[in-house]
Amino acid sequence: xNSSSNYYLEQFKRxxxxxxxxxxxxxxxxxxxxxxxxxPMFLFLAYFxxxxxxLHEAFPGLLGMTVFFSATSVxxxxxxxxxxxxxxxxxxxxxxxxxxxxxxDVLSSFMFGVLISLIPLILGFILGVEFINCFLLFGGVxxxxxxxxxxxxxxxxxxxxxTPSTIMMLTSLVRFPLIFISGVFTxxxxxxxxxxxxxxxxxxxxxxxxxRASLTGVSYYPLYIDLPVLVFIAALxxxxxxSIHKRSILKRLS
Amino acid sequence: xxxxxxxxNVSKFFGKxxxxxxxxxxxxxxxxxxxLGPNGAGKTTTMRMLTGLIKPDTGQIRIFGLDIIRSPLxxxxxxxxxxxxxxxxxxxxxxxxxxxxxxxxxxxxxxREERGERLLKQFKLFDRRNQLVKGFSKxxxxxxxxxxxxxxxxILLLLDEPTSGLDVESTILIRNILRELNEKGVTxxxxxxxxxxxxxxxxxxxxxxxxxxxxxxxxxxVKNKTERFKILEVVFDRVxxxxxxxxxxVNGEFNVFDERVRLVVEDVDAALNRxxxxxxxxxxxxxxxxxxxxxxxxxxxxxxxx
Numbered sequence: 108x109n110s111s112s113n114y115y116l117e118q119f120k121r122x123x124x125x126x127x128x129x130x131x132x133x134x135x136x137x138x139x140x141x142x143x144x145x146x147p148m149f150l151f152l153a154y155f156x157x158x159x160x161x162l163h164e165a166f167p168g169l170l171g172m173t174v175f176f177s178a179t180s181v182x183x184x185x186x187x188x189x190x191x192x193x194x195x196x197x198x199x200x201x202x203x204x205x206x207x208x209x210x211x212d213v214l215s216s217f218m219f220g221v222l223i224s225l226i227p228l229i230l231g232f233i234l235g236v237e238f239i240n241c242f243l244l245f246g247g248v249x250x251x252x253x254x255x256x257x258x259x260x261x262x263x264x265x266x267x268x269x270t271p272s273t274i275m276m277l278t279s280l281v282r283f284p285l286i287f288i289s290g291v292f293t294x295x296x297x298x299x300x301x302x303x304x305x306x307x308x309x310x311x312x313x314x315x316x317x318x319r320a321s322l323t324g325v326s327y328y329p330l331y332i333d334l335p336v337l338v339f340i341a342a343l344x345x346x347x348x349x350s351i352h353k354r355s356i357l358k359r360l361s
Numbered sequence: 362x363x364x365x366x367x368x369x370n371v372s373k374f375f376g377k378x379x380x381x382x383x384x385x386x387x388x389x390x391x392x393x394x395x396x397l398g399p400n401g402a403g404k405t406t407t408m409r410m411l412t413g414l415i416k417p418d419t420g421q422i423r424i425f426g427l428d429i430i431r432s433p434l435x436x437x438x439x440x441x442x443x444x445x446x447x448x449x450x451x452x453x454x455x456x457x458x459x460x461x462x463x464x465x466x467x468x469x470x471x472x473r474e475e476r477g478e479r480l481l482k483q484f485k486l487f488d489r490r491n492q493l494v495k496g497f498s499k500x501x502x503x504x505x506x507x508x509x510x511x512x513x514x515x516i517l518l519l520l521d522e523p524t525s526g527l528d529v530e531s532t533i534l535i536r537n538i539l540r541e542l543n544e545k546g547v548t549x550x551x552x553x554x555x556x557x558x559x560x561x562x563x564x565x566x567x568x569x570x571x572x573x574x575x576x577x578x579x580x581x582x583v584k585n586k587t588e589r590f591k592i593l594e595v596v597f598d599r600v601x602x603x604x605x606x607x608x609x610x611v612n613g614e615f616n617v618f619d620e621r622v623r624l625v626v627e628d629v630d631a632a633l634n635r636x637x638x639x640x641x642x643x644x645x646x647x648x649x650x651x652x653x654x655x656x657x658x659x660x661x662x663x664x665x666x667x
Contacts, residue, residue: 117467124464132452193448197509200412200444201465202437357415360446 118207125203125211126218133181133188134219138275143180144223147172154292166227166236167318168291170248173227175311178220178252179282182259183274185212186352190269190359199356206349209260213345216256224248236322243330244321250337251314257344258310264351267358285309294319295327303327310340363390363425365517365548366411371420373406373572380406381417382572388550388565390425390516393543395563395580396552399665403572404552405445408521411550412442424517438466441515445522445552449505451495455486458494458505459512466513473512480508483538500531507535511542518542518549524558536562556658566657570665583660590614590663592653593632594623598646609635620648 133139151169155162189195198208228248231238238244262278286292288302289311295303306312313333320326326333366388373381381403388394398404409415410422413433422429424436449458456477463473481487484504494502503523510518518539524532539562543549553559559566560580567577576583590611597603597620606622607615609632614625626632629652640647 120467121465124461128450128453128457128461131457132450192451193446194450196414196444197442197447197449197462197506198465199414200437200442201462202434202467203465204434360409360414 118204119210121203122207122211122214125208126214129181129185129212129215130218133184133215136184136188136271138184138271139180139219142275142279143177143219147176150176150286162231162234163236163322166231166322167315169227170224170231170318171289171291171311171315172286174220174224174248174251174314175255175286176282177223178216178255179259179262179278180216181219182212182216182256183263183278184271185215186263186359187269187271187274190267191271195356196360205353205356209345209349209352212260213253213256216259217252220252220256221248224252238321239324240321243317246334247314247317247321247337250334250341251311251317254310254314254337254341254344257341257348261344261348261351264348265355267355269359285311288312290315290327310337310344313337313340364388364423365390365392365425366394366550367421367423368407368411369421369423371407371410371417371422373403373410373415373417380572381410383420384569384572384574385420386567386574386577388548390548391543391546392565393539393549393551393563395559395566396550396569397554397556397559397566397661398552398569399554402569402665404554404569405521406572407569408444408519408552411519412440412444413437438513439515439517441510441513441518443506443510443518443520443523445525447506449494449497449502449509452493454491454493455481455497455505455508456490459508462509463512468513476512476514477508480511484508484534498528499526500528503527504531504535507538516547518547520549520551522553522555523551524555525553532558556661560657568661568664575664580657583664584657586660590625590627591629592623593626593629593636594621594649594651594653595636596621596648596650597640598648601643601645605639606636 150172154168155165189198199205262281263274268274288306289309290298290306291311295306295312295316298306313328313336316326316328317333320330364387368384368386370383370385371381372379372383384407396404396407406415410417411429413429413436416430425439427436429436453461459477459480460473463477468476478487481490484507486501486504486508489497489501494505497505507523524535539549551559551562563580565577565579566583568575568583576586578586600620603617603622606624609626610624611627612625616623636650637647
């Protein structure tokens with residue numbers, strides 16, 4: 108094994124340690140439970156109850172909200188919390204690369220997102236929601252959670268605050284508009300032209316489109332766009348997030 | 362003997378403020394080196410540059426020959442670090458904290474378990490290893506942080522105010538273990554504003570103020586550098602007019618407390634003769650006469666003007 112691949116392997120091992128630490132510390136934090144579990148559940152109930160729509164029709168929205176909120180609930184809390192409890196300087200003083208540390212944060216968000224997303228998936232199976240393409244559904248969930256986990260690290264990058272509630276508030280300011288423009292409540296085909304253009308800037312759009320395709324076999328965008336876009340945006344968010352964190356991380360130490 | 366730390370012409374600005382101003386020093390392998398200065402002197406900034414967290418604007422820093430900017434991970438691997446603004450994870454147990462940091466330094470699981478057990482026993486935390494750190498006292502947390510700095514068997518320890526605000530037991534324990542480690546060859550770099558600690562632990566010190574190094578030398582030499590001003594304390598058998606003695610004092614440092622006179626002098630021999638003459642001429646008896654050697658703290662105050 109050459110030194111370059113050895114370096115990446117060693118750093119990836121460190122990412123896994125960061126992930127393990129985050130699982131132990133942050134999964135049970137109040138904001139994570141509220142924003143990652145309770146909020147999508149109540150949002151779905153508010154949308155579903157009293158409206159004359161079937162669970163089959165509502166399922167893409169339910170899954171979309173769950174995946175989006177759960178995958179973006181852990182990431183934003185980590186860095187502000189580490190700054191506040193003064194564990195950050197200790198952590199970045201160890202021989203770990205910043206990208207490796209943030210990959211660990213992405214992985215912990217990813218794990219949480221996947222675990223919570225299993226709830227509507229299992230409920231859907233039990234309640235008789237029919238899926239045409241299960242591979243596409245699970246593949247979409249994996250890609251979607253990964254993309255939103257990377258997004259969650261970007262959400263915590265600026266401002267470099269040590270107050271988790273500030274970041275959670277700002278995160279909500281970004282998350283809610285995205286929910287409304289991403290075809291979660293209304294299929295893209297039913298949106299006006301400007302609505303479709305607007306929705307195309309949201310990564311959630313492509314995930315919801317994939318989910319609809321796995322349920323109905325019909326998607327607004329071709330799959331060869333939905334799938335690569337999610338991968339591309341995940342990578343882009345991660346690179347931008349690491350870059351911004353790199354510039355602002357020292358401000359968190361003072 | 363290798364240089365453990367080499368700092369060459371290093372400066373660091375924060376905006377228009379020059380936090381560190383062209384400092385240079387070396388720490389040799391096996392030394393305990395103290396970096397002393399009042400709050401805001403640039404100690405923590407220097408420490409963060411040594412640990413690779415902050416890049417210097419000018420100059421070079423090498424850790425055992427490794428450039429900290431070019432090879433930060435390799436250099437960090439050699440160091441055990443106790444940052445000033447640091448804490449253990451309060452939602453993890455002492456054991457989990459140690460295993461996490463050991464893993465981040467790439468220590469194999471079995472080795473870090475063995476070392477973790479040994480360190481926790483050494484620092485009297487083994488019985489509390491499975492408790493969450495949030496229930497620990499400040500002294501226990503600090504001892505755990507030192508354990509975390511030692512889990513990978515570093516050859517260089519960088520400690521920022523390691524015993525600041527600690528109870529006596531924790532202070533003595535940490536100090537003794539640092540001495541033991543140093544005897545085994547570990548180089549120790551300590552920043553502190555605690556002169557007593559520096560005097561007891563360090564072989565050499567650098568005194569910094571306003572980002573500049575004022576002096577770098579052994580503790581004894583630093584004291585001696587200010588020793589040309591010695592303190593002479595004389596107790597007479599009665600109160601009298603002592604103003605005649607004021608001319609002996611340097612910089613007007615002359616104090617009278619009833620029959621006790623304290624003055625800072627440059628030439629002790631001449632001053633003693635003058636004091637004896639004064640007592641004889643005025644028929645006053647000298648009860649006691651002491652020359653006080655300045656402590657490191659005196660030297661520090663003198664040098665920094667604190």
